[in-house]
Amino acid sequence: MQPGYIQAVEQNVLSRRIDKAGKWASNCCLCPRNCRVNRMEGELGFCRTGALAPVASYNLHFGEEDPLVGERGSGTVFFGHCNLGCVFCQNYDISDNQSRHQEVYPNQLGFIFMELQKKGAHNINLVTPSHVVLSILQGLKEAAGQGLNIPLVYNTSSYDEVHTLKLLDGIVDIYLADSKFFHPEPAKKYADAQDYPEKARMAIMEMHRQVGPLKTDEKGIARKGLMIRHLVMPDNLAGSKEWLEFFADNLSRDTFINIMGQYRPAGYAHMYPELTGRVSGDRVMELKQKARDLGLVNLDERESGFFKLIY
Numbered sequence: 001m002q003p004g005y006i007q008a009v010e011q012n013v014l015s016r017r018i019d020k021a022g023k024w025a026s027n028c029c030l031c032p033r034n035c036r037v038n039r040m041e042g043e044l045g046f047c048r049t050g051a052l053a054p055v056a057s058y059n060l061h062f063g064e065e066d067p068l069v070g071e072r073g074s075g076t077v078f079f080g081h082c083n084l085g086c087v088f089c090q091n092y093d094i095s096d097n098q099s100r101h102q103e104v105y106p107n108q109l110g111f112i113f114m115e116l117q118k119k120g121a122h123n124i125n126l127v128t129p130s131h132v133v134l135s136i137l138q139g140l141k142e143a144a145g146q147g148l149n150i151p152l153v154y155n156t157s158s159y160d161e162v163h164t165l166k167l168l169d170g171i172v173d174i175y176l177a178d179s180k181f182f183h184p185e186p187a188k189k190y191a192d193a194q195d196y197p198e199k200a201r202m203a204i205m206e207m208h209r210q211v212g213p214l215k216t217d218e219k220g221i222a223r224k225g226l227m228i229r230h231l232v233m234p235d236n237l238a239g240s241k242e243w244l245e246f247f248a249d250n251l252s253r254d255t256f257i258n259i260m261g262q263y264r265p266a267g268y269a270h271m272y273p274e275l276t277g278r279v280s281g282d283r284v285m286e287l288k289q290k291a292r293d294l295g296l297v298n299l300d301e302r303e304s305g306f307f308k309l310i311y
């Protein structure tokens with residue numbers, strides 16, 4: 001089996017990236033929030049995360065896309081808190097519930113990665129990783145020395161800075177990238193992140209530059225590449241057609257795209273009448289046809305709503 005990238009990364013390269021991430025965390029510019037707090041000294045910015053990573057849970061997970069799950073499951077590590085904070089967060093119980101988080105040191109995170117590999121996970125799936133890139137790199141350094149060799153999945157909202165993603169170049173094998181809001185107005189209203197559309201588009205293009213379209217092994221298990229998720233929103237709040245046009249114009253036409261119809265009102269969605277609706281199956285089918293018409297040929301064709309975002 002072809003190993004993941006991490007075994008090919010020299011320890012001194014990893015150390016230099018860790019140093020850079022630590023410097024950025026000391027005056028935090030790791031994500032587009034650009035809070036400029038010193039997380040190494042315990043100051044907290046938007047993500048409420050200091051120097052250590054909050055881990056909500058880790059386990060083999062069978063609710064992700066087929067190429068990630070295979071027969072043995074995806075080794076998910078759910079990080080607590082988030083740098084985006086959508087009011088309708090579909091993982092609200094995890095992202096916002098501090099009592100479910102445990103802060104872990106780098107050696108503990110490395111241990112978690114190794115545990116998941118020993119359990120047979122096809123990959124290490126880092127869920128909501130953007131604010132904990134420093135901890136991830138530190139944990140990988142620990143685990144790489146212990147033989148971690150399965151692909152790393154960066155499972156992100158795409159509210160990422162390109163300069164931070166470059167720290168992961170040659171380390172992350174698979175990017176699993178959300179495409180949430182295409183337009184600034186809903187991004188501002190529902191996540192207080194007016195720049196999300198611009199930042200996410202640049203981030204997705206950088207991810208595509210690093211790993212290209214999805215490659216799988218002979219059993220259909222993901223080895224490398226970009227996988228896109230698009231959660232269709234009520235009232236077209238996500239700008240679905242515009243996203244599909246963006247993908248067709250800027251990414252390989254064989255980029256894996258999962259158009260998801262399982263939106264449900266969660267978190268604070270009840271405070272926004274327009275977020276309390278659902279998305280019809282017909283709407284999802286219409287968008288899938290739109291994608292095909294645009295020449296996008298690698299759509300996740302499972303029935304919409306088949307899989308859950310979390311366990």
Ligand code: SF4
Nearest residue numbers: 028031034035045047
């Ligand atoms: S990672 Fe957290 S502290 Fe740093 S800029 Fe982003 S939200 Fe702010």
